[in-house]
Amino acid sequence: MLEAFQRQMQRALLAASGGGVDLAPGAVAEARLKIYRANVQQSLAEALAAAFPVTLRLLGLPAFRAAALDFVRAHPPTRPQLAAYGGGFPAALAPLDTGAADMARLEWAVMEAYFAADAPALTAERLAAFPPGDYARLRFTAHPAARVLWLGHDVLPLWRQAQEDEALPLPVPDAVDGEVLVLRPADGIVCVSLPPGAAAAIQSLLNGDMLTQAAEAGLLVEPELDLQAMLHMLLAQGALAGASL
């Protein structure tokens, strides 16, 4: 009886409306079931609002709420870890608003970076211990927080504005390709807008490819890519956790 009851009640809680429960017959129980349904759906929609605050501002509350409730009903969490809930939300927004979906992708990367594992950053001193002649064959370990995003809209400037001013109305993001590196040096989040080619090179490095392979991947996109400046930036921002030959 218990298993059947729980499956039936879960179905009712994730429905938009209706859905009876055999152990809860009658008008009072039916009305009370709606309290649980509201608790479930609204608390999960609020979890998405907390994870995607700038996306909410771009879409406006009514549109965000409708999209969030649709997502909650179709894709409820699979584990009691709300910090990890919402990874599929950006893709769910894409058919509605591609600009908002890109903002959501950026916000999700920020969430992931914020809760990623801790690791000491690779320092320039430790890197200098390798013989210069071997640099081309170096492989790096990515800091767990570091991730590269390829976005179809220029959302990073809007995201920065939104952090500084919680009331500022946000314009529609420009449909311009942009690449962003999300990092967590020390305890704060840093988002770096990448020059052309750098995203391909950095992703290759974060994947554990040799430096020479990463350089090739970047130069293929942008022959003028300044690899030394890129490596300096990665070290300064704590994007790398280790190096090995």
Added chain:
Amino acid sequence: MDTAAPVPGTACPVALPRRAGIGLRHPHVPAFLAEDRPDVAWVEVHSETYLVAGGPRLSALEAIRRDYALSCHGVGLSLGGAGGLDTTHLANLRRLYDRLRPEQISDHLAWTGAGGTYLNDLLPLPLTAETRDVVAANIAHAQDVLGRRLLVENPSLYMPLTLPPGVEAIPEPQFLADLVARTGCGLLLDVNNVVVCAHNLGFDAAAYLADFPLEAVGEIHVAGHRREAFAPWVGPDAGAGGVVLIDDHGSRVSDTVWDLLAGVLARTGPLPVLVEWDMDVPPLEVLLGEAAHAQSLLDGVAPHA
């Protein structure tokens, strides 16, 4: 703390200070990290909020934990889940508890989802012999993997369940006493939940508490609730349920709850008492004021032998 799972039938040791504590919420974290730390005996967090790989949230709690006794209160074990416990979740909790080494861990007499879904709410259970077998097995499994004694909290309920003909309902205090006897778990008595359930399901809170197995209680919760004359946010026809008490932990503790707490403490002597406040979290001073009131009630009772 790191002892093996408890032996069924043994009395519940009280691991937390027998004083007032507060729920630690994000807006108050900076105050707890400051030099002039808040004067409170212990804090409680929701375990699942800290199930993250790393980062500032977890490191802040580790720093605070060095200065305060800690209770980790779970909301996601789904002890009433007919399909058993989520072993990955259990392993994640074990890692967290080994890292934080809390004085006490707890969760609820509830289920939170079925078939690999988490619904983010503490859902009602039919209190039958079948459910008792399921919950007892789940508690034993949890205590075994976590290596710690679990306190199980009485739930807040909104919806009356009607059992099929021939299936007997076990009164909740008896149900909880049976779980203690079978698994060696302790109990977390939430006095506010008793008041909320008594109103919503129509029973007498004092009579419930008279039957409650207080000897197994290792921690007490108090919190605020709100009254919904009808619930427009769940649809226009929800009013058929009449006035409902919603356990939102979003206001001061009611006088009814304080009075019942005083009555319980008179029977048990001092126990760890937590003030929970989760919605519309007030300035820390307000929360500490509520804890001070709980402490004044604790100071008014003599320790029992």
